[in-house]
Amino acid sequence: MATSGSTDWKLNCQEIITLALQDIGALGVSESIPAYKLEIGKKHLNLMIKAWATKQIGLWLIDTKTITLVASKASYTLGVGGDVVMTRPLEILEARLHLSGGTEIPMEIVSRDVYMSLANKTSSGKPNQLYYDPQTTLGIMYIWPTADDITDDIRISYRVPAEDFDGNTDDADFPVEWQSALVNNLAKSLCKPFARPLTPQILGDAAESLFDAMSFDREPTSVFFGVSR
Numbered sequence: 001m002a003t004s005g006s007t008d009w010k011l012n013c014q015e016i017i018t019l020a021l022q023d024i025g026a027l028g029v030s031e032s033i034p035a036y037k038l039e040i041g042k043k044h045l046n047l048m049i050k051a052w053a054t055k056q057i058g059l060w061l062i063d064t065k066t067i068t069l070v071a072s073k074a075s076y077t078l079g080v081g082g083d084v085v086m087t088r089p090l091e092i093l094e095a096r097l098h099l100s101g102g103t104e105i106p107m108e109i110v111s112r113d114v115y116m117s118l119a120n121k122t123s124s125g126k127p128n129q130l131y132y133d134p135q136t137t138l139g140i141m142y143i144w145p146t147a148d149d150i151t152d153d154i155r156i157s158y159r160v161p162a163e164d165f166d167g168n169t170d171d172a173d174f175p176v177e178w179q180s181a182l183v184n185n186l187a188k189s190l191c192k193p194f195a196r197p198l199t200p201q202i203l204g205d206a207a208e209s210l211f212d213a214m215s216f217d218r219e220p221t222s223v224f225f226g227v228s229r
Contacts, residue, residue: 010172011179013165017041020186024202026194037194038168044189045165045182053090053161059217060175061162062093067154069147074121079138088139089158092132099126100151107143107154115142124148130156181206181213 011019017038021027027037067076067084079088095107108129115121115131125145133140143154163173172182188206191198 008176010176011183012168013042013045013170013172014038014168016172016179016182016186017045019183020190021194023183023187023205024191024194024196026190026196040193041186041190042165042168044193045186048182048185048189049162049165055214056091056159057214057217058159058162058174059219061160062157063087063160064155064157066098067141067156069127069150069153071148071150072122072124072146074142074144074146076141076143077138078141082138084141087160088134088137089132089156090134090161091159092130092141093157093159095130095154095156097127098153098155100149104155115144118144122146126152127154130154175217177216178213181209184209 014033018027018033021033021037021041022029027033033041065084065086070076076083078084078086080086082088092109095109096104097107098104105126105128107127110129110131112131112133115129121142121144123145125148127143127145127147129144131142131144133142141156163170165172172178174182184202184205188198188202190196191202
């Protein structure tokens with residue numbers, strides 16, 4: 001038996017919307033998708049993936065960045081047009097102070113309250129705490145203490161949003177394993193604007209496919225709980 005030898009089959013934006021509309025009976029199987037239905041579907045598809053960012057999805061959406069330190073500087077803006085040019089992080093997951101000699105020291109990511117309670121936010125030394133405020137256009141990373149050696153740097157792992165669907169032929173910025181979740185959950189989202197019944201089948205397919213995708217999207221490591229003695 002001959003196989004294809006490929007594993008990269010993906011649906012693009014228009015194909016995802018077409019299948020979702022067909023699933024709810026808003027588009028015939030042999031019918032071409034009208035421009036207005038495609039536009040409504042694209043808006044709801046983008047709304048959906050923006051909302052999914054709140055679920056902290058996406059091992060593939062975790063990136064790393066090295067941040068050059070400036071002496072006595074307590075905060076750095078992160079994003080396009082900021083002190084550090086990058087995609088604005090949704091959150092910073094972990095950070096390390098990388099010393100000039102090559103040693104890396106984990107930094108503590110603290111809450112706003114903890115950072116604001118620091119008496120002297122401009123004291124200098126080896127940065128060991130970090131507070132991140134994501135804002136809406138440029139995120140702000142606060143460090144404490146400020147750097148006393150600009151040959152050191154900070155290395156962060158951070159989460160970014162999935163890319164938008166701008167064009168009709170755009171591929172999803174998701175692994176292929178997420179395609180059922182995209183189609184089924186878009187179908188659920190499109191029931192209201194197209195006045196289609198939100199059936200138990202549609203709800204069930206959406207919930208199950210999203211659960212399966214999110215369960216797969218996890219690091220394969222064990223977590224152990226114990227008692228500190």
